[in-house]
Amino acid sequence: MSKTKRDNLITYGIVILAFIIFQVLSATGNLSSHMKGLLVPMTYYAVIAVALNLCVGILGELSIGHCGFMCIGAFTSAFFSKVTEEVLPTAPRFIIAFIIGIAFAALFGFLIGIPVLRLKGDYLAIVTLAFGEIIKNVINAFYIGVDSHGLHFSMKNAMELNMEADGQIIVNGAMGITGTPHDSNFAIGIAVLLISLFVVLNLINSRDGRAIMAVRDNYIAAEASGINVTRYKMMAFTISAAIAGAAGVLFSHNITTLTASSQYFGYNASIMILVYVVLGGIGNIRGSVIAACILYLLPELLRGLNTYRMLIYSIVLIVMMIVNWSPKVIEWRKRTFGNLLKKSGKEMA
Amino acid sequence: MKKFTKAFSVFMASALLATSLVGCGDAQSTGATGAAEGEAQAEGSAAGATFKIGAIGPLTGGAAAYGNAVCNAAELAVAEINAAGGINGYQVEYSKEDDELNAEKSVNAYNTLKDWGMQILVGSTTSACSIAVSEYTKADNMFQLTPSGSAEDCVKYDNVFRVCFSDPNQGIASAQYISDHNLATKVGIIYDSSDVYSNGIYQKFVQESEGKNYEVVSAEAFTQDNNTDFSVQLQKAKDAGADLVFLPIYYKDASLILTQANTMGYAPTFFGVDGMDGILSVENFDTALAEGVMLLTPFAADATDDLTVNFVKNYKEKYGDTPNQFAADAYDAVFILKQALESKNATPDMSTSDLCEALKSAMTEIEASGLTSTKMTWDASGEPNKEPKAVVIKDGAYVSAN
Numbered sequence: 001m002s003k004t005k006r007d008n009l010i011t012y013g014i015v016i017l018a019f020i021i022f023q024v025l026s027a028t029g030n031l032s033s034h035m036k037g038l039l040v041p042m043t044y045y046a047v048i049a050v051a052l053n054l055c056v057g058i059l060g061e062l063s064i065g066h067c068g069f070m071c072i073g074a075f076t077s078a079f080f081s082k083v084t085e086e087v088l089p090t091a092p093r094f095i096i097a098f099i100i101g102i103a104f105a106a107l108f109g110f111l112i113g114i115p116v117l118r119l120k121g122d123y124l125a126i127v128t129l130a131f132g133e134i135i136k137n138v139i140n141a142f143y144i145g146v147d148s149h150g151l152h153f154s155m156k157n158a159m160e161l162n163m164e165a166d167g168q169i170i171v172n173g174a175m176g177i178t179g180t181p182h183d184s185n186f187a188i189g190i191a192v193l194l195i196s197l198f199v200v201l202n203l204i205n206s207r208d209g210r211a212i213m214a215v216r217d218n219y220i221a222a223e224a225s226g227i228n229v230t231r232y233k234m235m236a237f238t239i240s241a242a243i244a245g246a247a248g249v250l251f252s253h254n255i256t257t258l259t260a261s262s263q264y265f266g267y268n269a270s271i272m273i274l275v276y277v278v279l280g281g282i283g284n285i286r287g288s289v290i291a292a293c294i295l296y297l298l299p300e301l302l303r304g305l306n307t308y309r310m311l312i313y314s315i316v317l318i319v320m321m322i323v324n325w326s327p328k329v330i331e332w333r334k335r336t337f338g339n340l341l342k343k344s345g346k347e348m349a
Numbered sequence: 350m351k352k353f354t355k356a357f358s359v360f361m362a363s364a365l366l367a368t369s370l371v372g373c374g375d376a377q378s379t380g381a382t383g384a385a386e387g388e389a390q391a392e393g394s395a396a397g398a399t400f401k402i403g404a405i406g407p408l409t410g411g412a413a414a415y416g417n418a419v420c421n422a423a424e425l426a427v428a429e430i431n432a433a434g435g436i437n438g439y440q441v442e443y444s445k446e447d448d449e450l451n452a453e454k455s456v457n458a459y460n461t462l463k464d465w466g467m468q469i470l471v472g473s474t475t476s477a478c479s480i481a482v483s484e485y486t487k488a489d490n491m492f493q494l495t496p497s498g499s500a501e502d503c504v505k506y507d508n509v510f511r512v513c514f515s516d517p518n519q520g521i522a523s524a525q526y527i528s529d530h531n532l533a534t535k536v537g538i539i540y541d542s543s544d545v546y547s548n549g550i551y552q553k554f555v556q557e558s559e560g561k562n563y564e565v566v567s568a569e570a571f572t573q574d575n576n577t578d579f580s581v582q583l584q585k586a587k588d589a590g591a592d593l594v595f596l597p598i599y600y601k602d603a604s605l606i607l608t609q610a611n612t613m614g615y616a617p618t619f620f621g622v623d624g625m626d627g628i629l630s631v632e633n634f635d636t637a638l639a640e641g642v643m644l645l646t647p648f649a650a651d652a653t654d655d656l657t658v659n660f661v662k663n664y665k666e667k668y669g670d671t672p673n674q675f676a677a678d679a680y681d682a683v684f685i686l687k688q689a690l691e692s693k694n695a696t697p698d699m700s701t702s703d704l705c706e707a708l709k710s711a712m713t714e715i716e717a718s719g720l721t722s723t724k725m726t727w728d729a730s731g732e733p734n735k736e737p738k739a740v741v742i743k744d745g746a747y748v749s750a751n
Contacts, residue, residue, distance in 0.1 A: 037460035041453055140543060140572070157568075158552050174572075175545045178480055178502045255452050256484045257477040257502075259545070263451045300457055303446065307409055 008201045011286040012194060018293075019190045036186075038300055042293050043189030044250040047196050049276040049292040050285055051243035054200050056274070057283030058209065059236040060216030061117070062125040064270045065132025069105045069241040071265035073248025075139055075171070077101030078180040078258050082170050083146055085181055094183045098192075098249050105245020106238050108135070113237040117230065129267050139260040144171040176259035177252070184254040192250060193289070196243045200285055203239065212236045279320060398697035399442045400435075400690070402427060402683065403462035405455055405482065406474030408447040415675045419474045419496055420445040421668050422676035426683035429663075436687045439697050448473060452481035459485055468701050469494070469708070471682050474675065476500035476516075476545050483509045492705040494686060496678035500545055504731030508705050510712050511731060512678045512685065512721065514647065516549030519622045522737040523550070523595065523645055524557035532618060532643075533593030535566045537586030539579065539606060541598050542570035550597035550622055566591050571602070579606045583615055593618045600628040607638045623647060626674045629745060636745040645737045647721035648677035649747035657720055674721070681719035688715050 022039060025031040048070055055063045077097040084093055116127045143154040147167030154160035158169055171177055203209045212232045214222040223229050252258045262268060276295055280287030298316060302309035323329055404423045406416025427443040435441055444465050446458035455478035459470065470486060470493045473479040479498030486493040487506040495503055495511045499519070504511050514522070527533055538554070541547035551568070558565050566589035569582035583606065586594050594610075594617045596603050603625055610616070621628075621644035629636050650661050650671050660680060664672040672680075689711035695704055709729075717725045722735035739750040 032460070032464040034457065034460040034464050037457055041457075137572075137574075157555075159555055172548070174543045174548055175500070176477075178500075179505070182484055255456065255481050257452050257480045259452075259477055261543070263449070264453070303458075303461055306447070310409060 004205055007286075008205075011197060011201065011289070014286065015190060015194055015197065015289065019186070022186065034300070034303075038297060039186040040184050040189050040250065040254045042296050043186065043193050044184075044247040044254070045273070045276065045296050046289045046292040047189075047193050047250065048244050048247035048273050049280065049288040050193070050196050050200055051240045051247065052273050053277045053280070053283065053285055053288045054203070054236060054243070055240040056277055057281075057285075057288075058200075058204055058216065059212055059233060059240070061233070061237070062121065062274075063128040063237075063240075064125050064267055064274060065128035065130070065135075066240070066244050066273055067265040067267075067270040068128075068132030068135035069109055069244035070248035070251065071132075071135055071139065071260055072108050073101035073105040073245025074252035074258055074265075075177065075248075075260065076104040077249040078177045078252035079144070079170055081181055081183070081253065082177055082179065090181070090183060093181075094188075094253065097183075097253070098246065101249035101252075102242045102245045105248065106242035109238045109241020109244075110234065112241075113234050117233045117237060129270070132265070132267055132270055136260045136262070136265050139171075139176075140174050142171045143169070143173050145169040174259065174261075176257065176261075178257050180252055180256055180258060182253065182256060184250045189250055192246050196246060197285065197289070199239065199243070203236075204285075208232065208235065275317070279317075279324065281324075399440045400697045401442045401444070401466045401468045402686065403459075403465065403467035403470050403472070404443070404445045404679070405448050405458045405462070405470070405472035405478065406445070407450040407478075408445070410449050412450045412475065414673075415497070416447070416450075416474045417668075418670075418673050418676040419472065419679040421670075422664065422672060422679040423471050423496075423683050425660075425664055425667060426680045430683065430687055436690050437694060437696060448478050450475060450478065452478050455479075455482050456485060463489070463491075467491070468697070468704055469686060471496060471679060471686070473498060474679075476503055479503045479509075480505070490702040490705045492701075492708040494682050496682040497675050500549055507729065507731070508709060509731050510727055510733075512682045512725075512733060513674075514623070514735075514737065515732060516546055517553040518732070519645065519737070520550040520553030520555075520597070521557045523597070523620065523622060524554050524561060526645060526737070526739055527563060527593065527595075527620060528561040531562065532620070533563045533591075535589065535591045535593070536563050537567040537569075537589060537591030537594045537617070538565060539569050539571065539582045539586065539594060539596055539598070541572065541576070541602065543572035543574070544598070546624065547598050554595065554597065563593070576602050577605065579609050580613065582606075583610050583613060586617070587613070587615045591617055593620055596621045596625065599624040600626065600631060604628055604631040604634045604639075607642070608634070611638050618643065620644070623674050626650075629742070629747075630671055636742075639742045640744075642742045643739060643750055644742075645739050646674055646747075647735070647738060648674040649738075649740050651746050660720055677720040681717070681721050681725075684719055685712075685715070685717045685725070688717055 026036060048066065052066045055061055077100050080100050081093060081097045112131050116124060119127055141155050143158050143161055145152045145161040145163045145167050147164040149164065152161040152163055158172055211227045214227055215229050215232055276292040277288045280291030299309055299313045302312055305312060404420045406419045407413055408416045408420060424443055427441045430436060431440050444462060446461050448455035448458045455473050459482045470491060472495060473482050474497050476498045479495045480500065480502050483493060483506050487508055490508060493509045497513050498511055499513050499516045501515055501517055503509060538551060540551040555565060567586045569585050571582060596606060596619055603621060607619065619642045621642060623646040625644040626646045628639055661672060664676060689708050692715055693707040693711045695707050712727045713729055725733050725735045727733055740747040741750040
């Protein structure tokens with residue numbers, strides 16, 4: 001078995017093991033309801049961290065508007081689920097919602113990628129930031145209703161929809177979508193996480209993935225070797241957006257009130273995802289899953305400390321970054337723990 | 350230098366260890382107290398158990414003022430009830446959790462409170478959070494009384510009731526009041542299109558204004574991203590000849606609008622809703638500008654009835670702040686729960702679901718009186734039935750407008 005294959009299996013194994021452990025704990029009644037409630041958010045933040053790592057780590061382009069794609073996935077799928085709530089049974093409805101959310105996020109990833117990927121580095125980061133904000137603000141201006149005559153649409157206010165008395169407002173401007181069916185659960189979240197891991201890990205180890213990484217490592221050399229740079233950049237960016245859309249679908253079907261507000265889809269949220277990716281290791285997919293779970297859990301588990309938890313969360317973040325990534329600390333860690341490992345190795349022998 | 354880095358990294362590593370230990374230690378200690386409480390409760394059911402009431406609101410971040418008002422006032426009410434002998438002779442335990450104005454966090458807060466043993470929820474403070482949490486209270490059949498979740502959907506389920514007016518009701522009441530008192534012929538509106546509360550009132554106000562004796566001549570929006578300059582919106586209202594400007598927004602933005610209207614020499618009647626309460630306490634705001642501002646609010650901190658005077662005095666003593674209408678709604682909420690529990694002779698050893706059923710039927714039967722109204726009744730929909738009070742600001746204080 002090759003090293004990468006073994007590595008990938010370890011990644012899947014960790015996710016499956018976590019799933020089994022939590023299921024057992026939950027079945028035996030050892031899991032608090034607080035913890036149970038955290039499981040689904042944990043999976044969708046892990047999914048979007050994987051998506052962003054594909055963009056930042058593998059493609060090498062800094063995107064700080066990824067929550068915009070999550071927002072698109074969330075709104076399109078919630079819209080669909082809300083409209084067809086009475087018409088379709090849960091399972092097919094949720095599957096179609098996933099397809100719609102992912103397709104729309106991918107479409108927008110593609111469209112946005114056309115102008116964005118002409119830029120590099122800081123410039124690209126700023127443009128993605130702007131697109132993330134545009135998506136959020138445009139959705140905030142949408143009013144969409146359904147009645148017996150079909151869809152009504154307005155960008156002004158709900159009264160402009162001119163709906164029949166039986167009409168139902170689906171997207172109500174800043175109030176967003178309320179009453180999306182609560183379909184997400186931990187098992188589905190884990191399945192989505194596994195699928196996105198499968199897609200990303202296989203992409204990395206494929207011919208296309210190597211081309212993408214070649215573009216990241218040396219643009220000019222890659223182009224000179226005949227790699228179609230634009231094509232591979234678009235490919236990675238679109239897949240990344242699509243996976244972010246899948247996270248959005250999970251998100252919108254977990255919480256019944258969906259508003260396109262900054263705390264969920266603004267640049268602060270995008271940067272939070274970026275923190276997961278950086279802490280887990282840029283280009284290290286398994287790392288982003290673990291980091292996303294830990295960093296999402298941390299402020300929740302510190303609830304007992306009331307307002308101090310914000311401070312402690314920040315301190316832990318600083319310390320973790322230093323311990324993980326400062327070259328001196330890494331050197332020191334190797335020196336100290338490396339010796340320990342050697343010693344224990346000798347004793348064992 | 351090398352020595353320093355070494356010392357530094359040792360320090361950092363130990364800091365990490367220490368913080369993680371603190372984290373664990375805390376988790377353990379809360380776990381331990383949780384267990385202790387569980388035991389206490391087990392013992393208590395024989396000797397005299399306690400009702401467990403939880404509250405949720407944004408205690409940190411931009412909306413912390415609202416969450417703190419709700420959680421503090423609920424705490425105050427619980428303390429007063431306990432001092433007076435509790436509910437049906439049982440003491441009340443109280444706990445609050447932060448939701449950072451985030452629906453996802455609000456659900457987490459709810460789950461945390463559930464682990465603590467909460468039987469009745471007073472919350473969430475804000476609409477979107479309240480709607481998200483109601484999905485879970487419905488599933489658990491836990492009684493939820495939101496003091497200030499004003500969006501229509503907050504009380505969608507039969508186990509959720511509210512104390513405040515709903516957004517649409519405020520819009521209707523405002524339109525009705527302006528029309529009945531012939532306050533204006535032309536009305537301009539400035540609202541916050543990024544805010545659920547503001548949008549809800551605005552939409553209903555415009556619908557209700559059809560066929561009234563005034564006409565809506567301008568409706569201009571702003572969002573939380575551009576809420577510092579209102580000259581464009583004010584100019585449009587002025588050009589359209591509006592003699593009354595309706596402001597279904599929170600007081601912070603309203604204070605800026607008043608200041609800027611004054612600078613441009615535009616002096617219509619300003620008419621607000623309950624979010625306007627608090628405008629007199631904005632820092633660096635010349636309260637003379639608020640002279641003649643009318644607002645529909647269930648609560649005014651300088652009312653002179655005994656209940657309000659006492660509440661304001663105790664609240665100030667304990668938290669050093671003048672309570673606003675959020676606080677008043679939460680304070681009322683706890684006393685409404687007390688009245689409802691007493692009317693059904695409920696006891697803490699009843700299951701959460703049984704308590705919910707008892708409270709659901711009690712709520713439609715009781716007639717409560719509190720800070721926000723002297724007479725409140727509810728029907729099964731969860732909407733309160735109470736008279737809106739209009740106040741006008743005169744000499745830097747609220748005076749009843751009627």
